[in-house]
Amino acid sequence: MLDFIARRLAIGLITLIGVATITFFLMRVLPGDAAVMLSGAGAGAISEQELAEVRSKMGLDRPLAVQFGAWIGELAQLNLGLSLRTGQPVASEIARRFPYTLQIVVMAMVIAVALGVPAGLLSAARAGSWLDQTLRALSVGGLAAPSFWVGLLIILGLVWLFKWSPPLFWEPFWVSPWQSITQLIWPAIAVGIRQLALIARMTRSIMLEVLGEDYIRTARAKGLSEKVVVLRHGLRNGLLPVVTLIGFEVSALFGGLIVTEAVFNVPGLGQYVVTAILNRDYPAAQGIVLILAGIVVLGNLTVDLLYGWLDPRTRIQVSR
Amino acid sequence: MSALLPSMADTPRLTRRTLQAAREQPLGAFGAVVLVVMAVLAIGAPWIAPYDPTEGNAALLNAPPSAAHWLGTDPFGRDMLSRLIHGARVSLLVGLGASLLGVCTGAAIGLVTSYRGGWADTIAQRLMDALLAFPMLLLALALAAVLGPSLPNVIVALSLPIVPRAARIARSSVLVLKASPLVEAAIVAGCSDLRIIVRHILPNTFAPLLVIATAYLGLAIVQEAALDYLGAGIQEPHPSWGLMMAGPATSLALTAPWVVVFPGLAICLTVLASNLLGDAIRDLTDPRLRGR
Numbered sequence: 001m002l003d004f005i006a007r008r009l010a011i012g013l014i015t016l017i018g019v020a021t022i023t024f025f026l027m028r029v030l031p032g033d034a035a036v037m038l039s040g041a042g043a044g045a046i047s048e049q050e051l052a053e054v055r056s057k058m059g060l061d062r063p064l065a066v067q068f069g070a071w072i073g074e075l076a077q078l079n080l081g082l083s084l085r086t087g088q089p090v091a092s093e094i095a096r097r098f099p100y101t102l103q104i105v106v107m108a109m110v111i112a113v114a115l116g117v118p119a120g121l122l123s124a125a126r127a128g129s130w131l132d133q134t135l136r137a138l139s140v141g142g143l144a145a146p147s148f149w150v151g152l153l154i155i156l157g158l159v160w161l162f163k164w165s166p167p168l169f170w171e172p173f174w175v176s177p178w179q180s181i182t183q184l185i186w187p188a189i190a191v192g193i194r195q196l197a198l199i200a201r202m203t204r205s206i207m208l209e210v211l212g213e214d215y216i217r218t219a220r221a222k223g224l225s226e227k228v229v230v231l232r233h234g235l236r237n238g239l240l241p242v243v244t245l246i247g248f249e250v251s252a253l254f255g256g257l258i259v260t261e262a263v264f265n266v267p268g269l270g271q272y273v274v275t276a277i278l279n280r281d282y283p284a285a286q287g288i289v290l291i292l293a294g295i296v297v298l299g300n301l302t303v304d305l306l307y308g309w310l311d312p313r314t315r316i317q318v319s320r
Numbered sequence: 321m322s323a324l325l326p327s328m329a330d331t332p333r334l335t336r337r338t339l340q341a342a343r344e345q346p347l348g349a350f351g352a353v354v355l356v357v358m359a360v361l362a363i364g365a366p367w368i369a370p371y372d373p374t375e376g377n378a379a380l381l382n383a384p385p386s387a388a389h390w391l392g393t394d395p396f397g398r399d400m401l402s403r404l405i406h407g408a409r410v411s412l413l414v415g416l417g418a419s420l421l422g423v424c425t426g427a428a429i430g431l432v433t434s435y436r437g438g439w440a441d442t443i444a445q446r447l448m449d450a451l452l453a454f455p456m457l458l459l460a461l462a463l464a465a466v467l468g469p470s471l472p473n474v475i476v477a478l479s480l481p482i483v484p485r486a487a488r489i490a491r492s493s494v495l496v497l498k499a500s501p502l503v504e505a506a507i508v509a510g511c512s513d514l515r516i517i518v519r520h521i522l523p524n525t526f527a528p529l530l531v532i533a534t535a536y537l538g539l540a541i542v543q544e545a546a547l548d549y550l551g552a553g554i555q556e557p558h559p560s561w562g563l564m565m566a567g568p569a570t571s572l573a574l575t576a577p578w579v580v581v582f583p584g585l586a587i588c589l590t591v592l593a594s595n596l597l598g599d600a601i602r603d604l605t606d607p608r609l610r611g612r
Contacts (some may be wrong), residue, residue, distance in 0.1 A: 011449070016448025025464050144592035146542040148549060149584035156577050174411055255455030259546040273458065277465045286472060289462065293453040300453075 004308050012301045019293040020075065022072035024068050026117075027282050027289075033239075071286070083284035089288040093272065098291075101261070103173055104184050105253050108192030109246065116196045117242065120203025125230055127208060135200065142197030147256040151190035151263040158186070170266060187264045191256040195249050201247050206238040215236075240310055247303030251296040341604055343542040344567065348600020356497040362408040371399035373406040382576035392578040393494035395556075400578065404586050410471070410560040411541050411590060417475035418540040422482025423533045427525065429483065431517050435498065444490075447486035456481035457543050464552045474553045489532055491507030493525040527605035534598030538591035545587055551581045561587050 013269045052061070060067070075079060080090035098259035119139070123132045158164035173180040210216065211234050220226075254270070269288055274286035342349035361368060371389075376397035383393040391400035433444035451459070459481045480548035497503055497520075506516045545562030546552035554560040564583040572579050 011446075014446055014451055015449045018446055019453050020452075022450055034329060037594065140592065140595065141588070144538065144588045144595060146545055146548055146584065146587055146591075149580075149587065152580045152584065155582060156572075157576060251453070251455045255457035258455070258457050258461065259550055262550060274461065274552075277462055278550075278552065280465075284461070289454070289458060292455060292458060293450075296453045297457065310576070 001197045001308065004295065005305060008301055008304050010309075012297050015297050016294060020072065020290055021068075023286050024071060026285050028064060028067070041092075049094060061099040062119035064297070080287035085279060087278075087283070090284050093284065094269065094287060094291060096134065097267055097272050098114045099172055099174075100170060100184065100256075100266055101257060103180065104188045104191065104257060104261075104266070104268065105250065107184060107188035108195060108253055109250075111188060111192045112199050112249075113143075113246065116199030117203050118237075119200040121198075121207060121230065123204040123236065124207035125205075125226075126209060132204075136204070139200045143201075144192045145193065147194055149262045150193055151183040151187060151260050154186050155189055155263070177205060184266070186223045187257075187260050187266055187290070190263070191253060193259045194256065195246075195253065198249065199245065201240055203238065206241050207234055210234045210238040215300040227230050240307065242305060243310070244303055247299050247306075250299040254292050254296070329546070330418060341487040341600075344481040345600035345603060348594045348603075351593040351596030351598075351600065354488060354589060355597065358373060358408050358412060358590055361405050362412050365406045365409055369399075369402035369405040371402040373398060373403045374557040382579070385575070385578060387484065391582050392576065394469040394566065394579050395572075395576065400564075400580075400582055402564075403564060404561070404582060407561045407564065407586070408581065408590075409553055411544060411587070413471065414475050414478060414544040415537045415541040415590075415594070418478035418544070419533050419536040421475060422479035422536060422540075423486040423529055425489040426486025427487075427522075427529055430487035431521060431525070434491040434494040435513065435517055435521065444487070448487050450490075451481070451484040454481065456539070457546055460543055460547060461550065461552055464547055469553060469555050471554065474544060477547070480542070482536050485536075486532060488527065489528050490525055494521055495522055497521050505535055523588055527601075529535070531598055531602045533602060533607070534594050538598075541587060541591055541594075548549075 002035060003204040019125070062070075075092070078091070081092050082088065083093055086093065117133050123135045126132050155164075167183050170183055171179045207230075212228070216229060216233055219229045226234075257268065257270040258274060259270070260266075260276060263267045266269070269292065273292070275281075276288060342352075365373075377393065378397055380389070380393045380397045382395055383389055383397070385392045389399050389401065391404065393399055394403065426582055429448075433440045454462075459526040460477045463472055463479035464481050467477060503516060503520055504525075506520050511520070544553060545560070545565070548560045548562030549566045551566070554563055558562065565580050565581075
């Protein structure tokens, strides 16, 4: 097990270095001069000399390799630099916004698992029934609907039915947990529907496979009640792939949040990264992209380790 | 898994097989028909659309659906139906382009590096791992911002996140095939590496690649709409489904909900169709998965 963990950690670290490299070079080839953007004027409005000063102050006149080395060096000290736009440390900007994003992701996952697993179970246990057909049709539809459109529809519905208006101020969780949950539930539903559909589909297909196994027939032959057979013997064996799916879907959730936060105007990381990328705020964009990708790597690593713990067979194989 | 597509020479057989497949997979056939209708609308947009998609009627801002404007008009007084029909061009082109480009590039990388093995395989794998760590939309957004907003650039930007996913699928097929008698025999017969990859391995990875190509077709359409919505994709006044929904939803909710509802429905229908088609292709090529 130790060997397994060490190998996984090493691969995770290498991946993170790759992520940092890709992030850096992707951001540094962004067109549009950051110095011009920063000085807040269109090109030509300020003299070349002033621009050069701004560039050298920001370190943008150094060779790319030197800038990369400097950035990595700072990273190693957990320093993400200053935002070009606001002049604030990127790390504190991220820290301020991250709780919203994290809360939406967690709430979306809870909704998706709490509804998706039972839906898939019901579907599999009553395969072919009208209930199964309805649930399957719903999940196929859920997979096709873009999360930001679902978000827009939710806003339309809330405004129309309840004369709702989007909150001007989003309460942080630690200030007022209940209000925060009721505010963020809508973006969480919008972004979680896809995961809900995926989990329901996956649970159904795995349970169908599991319920066809010999040991299930044995359990039934022993005279166990259908409930015990499905929940104790079936679900326990079927849950493993679902756990993997949940781990991998964290990445998709972040992707969905990038646009859903914009729809709801939630001041989270997703909206921040869009603004940073479109405004060529290198340090901020690099920092957030790196953090998001880092969370994905950690998520995958956790799934790997969890999988190794839950299913000892996977530890032995040199699985990639 | 075997090569799927019969040669085009025996057309009657092809027709018969297609009809039989359609009977076996009615939902997949529905998906195919929807996509064909969409394609016809997209290609024939200038002749089919009742109005010019970019010219607004200042007297009819946010007009509700009526006999003259079936789906109403948008805040610029432009006909929604015409913009939707023209928008199908962007969505289908980007969806098809991005998924084909991404799957082909990924498959090429996966096939060659995993067949060669060794350091090439290791480097490629670590690179693909790193690319996989980025949420798809984030990677596409960053690349779209780098390249600048234009149709070809959006296609390239959306294809990048597909590359590592296709490479993985190709790699797992190659690893199985490399150890198979099929490839051993080819090696003994003196085939070059290139010939083995192209003639013996590629046809056998075709089915799974086709399945993910249809899956990413739908995903690319959704993400293209997201990029447009965020302002990093197609720009006004060009009609695109994502762009049509951009704008303050809360104010539109009371004045013109159709502006938001119809483009989303168009996306849903197209993505649903491509998902159903993809599922049908998967079931037809891999009978073990039937009915899942």
